[in-house]
Amino acid sequence: MTEPVPHPEARLQGLCVDGPAGPLISGLDLTVESGERLGIVGPSGSGKTLTAGALLGLPLPGLRVSGDRYLSPRTGALLQESASALNPLMRVGRQYDLALRGAGVPRAERRERIDRQLKELALDADTRRAWPLHLSGGQRQRAALGLALVTEPELVVADEPTAALDALTQNEILLMLRRILDARATALILISHDLALVARLCERVVVLGGGRIVEEGPTADILAEPQHPTSARLVDAARTLGVTA
Ligand SMILES: Nc1ncnc2c1ncn2[C@@H]1O[C@H](COP(=O)(O)OP(=O)(O)OP(=O)(O)O)[C@@H](O)[C@H]1O
Ligand SMILES: [Mg+2]
Known part of the structure; x- marks a missing residue:
């Protein structure tokens, strides 16, 4: 038996970012x-x-x-400034549903995937119907993490x-x-x-x-x-x- 060959999930080679006042990132490599x-x-x-x-x-x-x-192409992101990951104008479950739809998960499976993801993050099933601003900071951050994870990136x-x-x-x-x-x-x-x-x-x-x-x-x-x-x-x-x- 041979081990599966690992493949990179992300790679930067020679990344440079320049701002008006000069270089901000200079030749960064990572894999x-x-x-x-x-x-x-x-x-x-x-x-x-x-x-x-x-x-x-x-x-x-x-x-x-x-x-x-x-x-x-199967990357989930949770960016700095926690609340930004969740749209405050949309219920949590709807945002998960859109992410799953974007990933091509059929409608019949989406509800179960959402419930499972919330449970994995110790969030009540009710969180599906919740507005982000009605969650505590810790719950909101878990919900945001769930949004990055629900598509199984x-x-x-x-x-x-x-x-x-x-x-x-x-x-x-x-x-x-x-x-x-x-x-x-x-x-x-x-x-x-x-x-x-x-x-x-x-x-x-x-x-x-x-x-x-x-x-x-x-x-x-x-x-x-x-x-x-x-x-x-x-x-x-x-x-x-x-x-x-
Ligand atoms: N859009 C921008 N225009 C000009 N300069 C920028 C821009 N975005 C970031 N910078 C500058 O680039 C540098 C790196 O910023 P960056 O946000 O990556 O830092 P960081 O390591 O994430 O810091 P922190 O730990 O505070 O989040 C800083 O000097 C910042 O002011
Ligand atoms: Mg930062």
Whole structure:
């Protein structure tokens, strides 16, 4: 028996993003293989969200983007600024239904998929009928995550998915996300300024500083022995927050 050959779910080669005042991202390369979980960490302003935007092919008005990009057509995204993932003018279930329809899931299966996804995220079945603004922050963020997951993507890109939440809620959501990704062997790009958080899900990490990769490698190695000052600062911050390497 031969092992199935892994294939990349996402790849950037020589990504450059230039703004009116100069370069914001300079020659960034990254690859995420099937089922792999990659963290992108870096201080505020280092280019994490821009990298995600460029990878996802989002419009970046006023910026010049160049380089090669490949992204699995089956990618789910949860972007920074939590509420933006859910349309406040549409009930949660309707948004899931539209995503499933877009993915070609037949009507007869959609209701069951929606109920199952809500349940996996410990959301009541009633959440299907709920308006986003009537949910608590934690429920809303789980509902937004569900919208990225309901189509069973091959890759999830999540930018600071729990930044606005208290530590207990954050912990709960990370555990649920990890369980779901494990069960489905879904690849992940997890973006955060918090190396401790990334360490809980991602075996490999790239550290951004000033729009470049300053270090990359196994998360455990970087936590134990950061080579670049930017990484060292992130490790210190993670330790201060109570994580021991
Ligand atoms: N549309 C834009 N026009 C001009 N500059 C931009 C634009 N978007 C981002 N930038 C700049 O690019 C740099 C990287 O921004 P980015 O949002 O990627 O940072 P980040 O690492 O995600 O930070 P944070 O942790 O605060 O979310 C910043 O200096 C930012 O001001
Ligand atoms: Mg950001």
